Amino acid sequence: MNYTLTNDQIQSYRSNGFLILEDFLTPDETKYWRDTIDLAVKNRKGRKFPHSEVKTGESDGINDNAEYFGKVFDQIVNLWMTDDKVKELMLDKRIGKMACQLADVDGIRVWHDQSLVKQPWGNPTAWHLDTPFWSFEHKEALSIWVALEDVTLQNGCMYFLPGTQLETEFTEPGIGSNMDDVFRTYPKFRTNNPVPAVIKAGSCTFHNGLTIHAAGVNMTPNTRKAMTCAYMPDGSVFNGKKNVLPEDYFNSLTIGDLLNNEAQNPLIYHKDWEKEAV
Ligand SMILES: O=C(O)CCC(=O)C(=O)O
Ligand SMILES: [Fe+2]
Numbered sequence: 001m002n003y004t005l006t007n008d009q010i011q012s013y014r015s016n017g018f019l020i021l022e023d024f025l026t027p028d029e030t031k032y033w034r035d036t037i038d039l040a041v042k043n044r045k046g047r048k049f050p051h052s053e054v055k056t057g058e059s060d061g062i063n064d065n066a067e068y069f070g071k072v073f074d075q076i077v078n079l080w081m082t083d084d085k086v087k088e089l090m091l092d093k094r095i096g097k098m099a100c101q102l103a104d105v106d107g108i109r110v111w112h113d114q115s116l117v118k119q120p121w122g123n124p125t126a127w128h129l130d131t132p133f134w135s136f137e138h139k140e141a142l143s144i145w146v147a148l149e150d151v152t153l154q155n156g157c158m159y160f161l162p163g164t165q166l167e168t169e170f171t172e173p174g175i176g177s178n179m180d181d182v183f184r185t186y187p188k189f190r191t192n193n194p195v196p197a198v199i200k201a202g203s204c205t206f207h208n209g210l211t212i213h214a215a216g217v218n219m220t221p222n223t224r225k226a227m228t229c230a231y232m233p234d235g236s237v238f239n240g241k242k243n244v245l246p247e248d249y250f251n252s253l254t255i256g257d258l259l260n261n262e263a264q265n266p267l268i269y270h271k272d273w274e275k276e277a278v
Helices: 007-016 027-044 084-090 093-103 247-252 272-277
Strands: 018-021 074-077 107-118 125-128 142-147 158-160 195-197 204-208 213-215 224-233 267-270
Touching: 007 018, 007 093, 018 195, 027 074, 027 084, 027 107, 027 224, 084 107, 093 107, 093 142, 093 204, 093 224, 093 267, 158 204, 267 272
Parallel strands: none
Antiparallel strands: 018 204, 074 107, 107 224, 107 267, 125 213, 142 204, 142 224, 158 195, 158 213
């Protein structure tokens, strides 16, 4: 795993709101990630969340229009909670450190991971923001998106609108069937040019959850498999939204509570750990 970031890469992430990292994993690591994640997905038997019976493709209270959204991708959330090998991959502190360096924060917690498989002929992923869905508000929340197969213009690569993270907000434009719905909230970005992230298996992207992004339609008879993990800066507090939180935990929270439950949002890296190691 190439987990070192140059200053140029960090600066590029800060101004553009995303970063493409070629050859993040070695070919052997890529195969291990793909095999491990395939098995963990299989064992979930279509269950979208660890704590409910909702199946991927069914209405989940987060996205409306299940019929359309079910064919955007198969979405299995928090695989780390149901598979120890995925847990080892997702809680890797080297990745946590990268996330901290990009976000310029002291510590980072897992918000949720998700396996995203665009099936053959899968619908495109409409332009959207991530952070407005989540149960906390932090301008530096971010995600890693690891390609488990070669990702091309044909099979549904990610696209980013550079710099938009500096001007978007936490209000929830949602994600619907129309590619351009987000521009009703952000008309000024309608004429911006997107950057596609065509990457080989084992390469990855990072993006700020406030960067407007999308993914293309899968115009191939093959899958497009990606593994992603969303990160919450340590110290973030509950904003009242349920998102992926299990019912019991959600009901126990009051707006303003620190989201520091290790079983739900493990801290995977903190700057202080470096001092302790010395
Ligand atoms: O993989 C996709 O189609 C979209 C992924 C995405 O929106 C994300 O990782 O935030
Ligand atoms: Fe997203």
